[in-house]
Amino acid sequence: MTTVDLRSDTVTKPTPAMLEAMWSAKVGDDVFGEDETINQLEQKTAAIFGMEAGLFCPSGTMTNQIAIKCFTQPLDELIADQTAHVYRYEGGGIAFNSGVSTRLLNGYRGIITAEMIEPEINAENIHYPHTSLVVLENTVNKGGGSCYTLNDIKPIAQLCQDKGLKLHLDGARIFNALAHTGDKAIDYGTYFDGISVCLSKGLGAPVGSVLLADKETIKYARRIRKVLGGGMRQAGFLAAAGIYALDHHVGRLKIDHAHARILGEELGKLPWVSNVLPTETNIVLFDTVEPANAVLAKLAEKGIKALDTGKHRIRFVLHLDVHPEQVEYVVEVLKEL
Numbered sequence: 001m002t003t004v005d006l007r008s009d010t011v012t013k014p015t016p017a018m019l020e021a022m023w024s025a026k027v028g029d030d031v032f033g034e035d036e037t038i039n040q041l042e043q044k045t046a047a048i049f050g051m052e053a054g055l056f057c058p059s060g061t062m063t064n065q066i067a068i069k070c071f072t073q074p075l076d077e078l079i080a081d082q083t084a085h086v087y088r089y090e091g092g093g094i095a096f097n098s099g100v101s102t103r104l105l106n107g108y109r110g111i112i113t114a115e116m117i118e119p120e121i122n123a124e125n126i127h128y129p130h131t132s133l134v135v136l137e138n139t140v141n142k143g144g145g146s147c148y149t150l151n152d153i154k155p156i157a158q159l160c161q162d163k164g165l166k167l168h169l170d171g172a173r174i175f176n177a178l179a180h181t182g183d184k185a186i187d188y189g190t191y192f193d194g195i196s197v198c199l200s201k202g203l204g205a206p207v208g209s210v211l212l213a214d215k216e217t218i219k220y221a222r223r224i225r226k227v228l229g230g231g232m233r234q235a236g237f238l239a240a241a242g243i244y245a246l247d248h249h250v251g252r253l254k255i256d257h258a259h260a261r262i263l264g265e266e267l268g269k270l271p272w273v274s275n276v277l278p279t280e281t282n283i284v285l286f287d288t289v290e291p292a293n294a295v296l297a298k299l300a301e302k303g304i305k306a307l308d309t310g311k312h313r314i315r316f317v318l319h320l321d322v323h324p325e326q327v328e329y330v331v332e333v334l335k336e337l
């Protein structure tokens with residue numbers, strides 16, 4: 001039976017060409033700074049985003065958590081949308097790793113504005129935690145792949161600068177956002193103090209994320225990575241997959257977006273679907289009349305895997321291992337469900 005795995009864009013397998021690049025990587029001990037492939041990946045990613053330096057980490061959770069540690073002190077507070085991955089899906093790491101509290105905002109599909117942030121910045125007062133960081137996510141995972149444009153970000157960056165706050169981007173799917181908005185990656189470096197980029201999501205690498213910041217911050221971030229047990233040795237084999245992904249898998253993201261749009265449009269026509277969120281990038285969120293788990297069971301019988309993100313909500317995520325004929329197959333199944 002066909003299997004179409006729409007659970008996440010993390011389920012992709014390396015392509016033969018990516019494996020070839022991994023096999024032939026030049027490696028060394030990265031804790032000694034001697035893995036030239038990792039050094040190349042870090043520099044390449046930093047250059048793409050107009051940042052000074054990069055740090056290769058095993059996961060996006062680690063790059064985010066290291067950034068939060070770098071940009072805060074214990075007893076500080078950070079501001080993020082209530083859907084934020086750093087808050088919801090990183091195991092409570094903000095409190096555990098950094099001793100920091102979180103002020104949550106109610107954005108629209110995870111998108112927050114300077115007007116929403118400003119009143120939540122604590123005044124200097126012994127009663128209040130010290131607000132020191134704002135975290136944005138682009139695209140917003142739980143928002144269904146919703147995007148900030150750079151024009152949305154500029155007033156937030158300005159506010160942070162005026163108030164002396166750091167600004168971090170959880171860019172797990174930043175290349176999906178760029179493909180949708182047409183903004184330039186190089187301009188992002190101007191507005192953020194830290195950027196986390198995942199290689200293991202839509203870009204299709206098996207492992208890894210890169211944290212970007214200025215040289216001083218990355219120097220400290222390297223210490224924090226070591227403390228967390230993330231000092232890897234000949235991990236250039238993994239970095240090579242990241243370099244390959246940056247060179248070959250960014251341009252194709254618009255294919256995933258087109259596939260998501262097709263599924264979103266079809267779902268909108270079906271009587272058993274009560275609502276489809278706007279499909280901007282590679283994620284489709286929709287609500288079902290029946291409980292979501294009943295729908296998922298029927299899809300599973302047809303070899304289609306997906307996740308529920310609420311009692312009546314299902315998520316489809318498109319990625320490079322979902323081919324056009326599989327999208328057609330999913331459409332046929334949905335129509336007959």
Ligand SMILES: *Cc1c(COP(=O)(O)O)cnc(C)c1O
Pocket residue numbers: 058059060061062064085086137139140141170172173198200201209
């Ligand atoms: C996947 C993801 C991360 C990082 O996840 P890891 O599995 O730790 O690599 C961070 N932020 C968002 C929005 C994500 O979707």
